[in-house]
Amino acid sequence: MTWEKGTQTFECEGCSTVWRAEYINLPVREKGRFECKDCGTLVIRWNGGVDYSNFQRVDTNEA
Numbered sequence: 001m002t003w004e005k006g007t008q009t010f011e012c013e014g015c016s017t018v019w020r021a022e023y024i025n026l027p028v029r030e031k032g033r034f035e036c037k038d039c040g041t042l043v044i045r046w047n048g049g050v051d052y053s054n055f056q057r058v059d060t061n062e063a
C-alpha cells in the first residue's frame with residue numbers, strides 16, 4: 001500500500017486568505033475540520049481517507 005501525500009491550497013470564503021495544508025491519504029477514518037485563523041469561517045471539513053495538517057497562510061500579496 002502506498003500513502004499519497006502532498007500539499008493543497010484552500011481559499012477562505014470569508015476573507016480570501018489562502019491556506020496551504022499538507023495532506024496524506026490514510027487507510028483509516030479520520031475526520032476533522034479547519035477554520036480560518038483570521039475570520040473563523042469553516043474552510044474545509046474532511047471525513048475519512050485523508051488527513052490534513054500543518055495549515056499555513058499563503059502570502060498572496062507578492063508584488
Ligand SMILES: [Zn+2]
Pocket residue numbers: 012013014015016017036037038039040041
Ligand atoms: Zn477567513
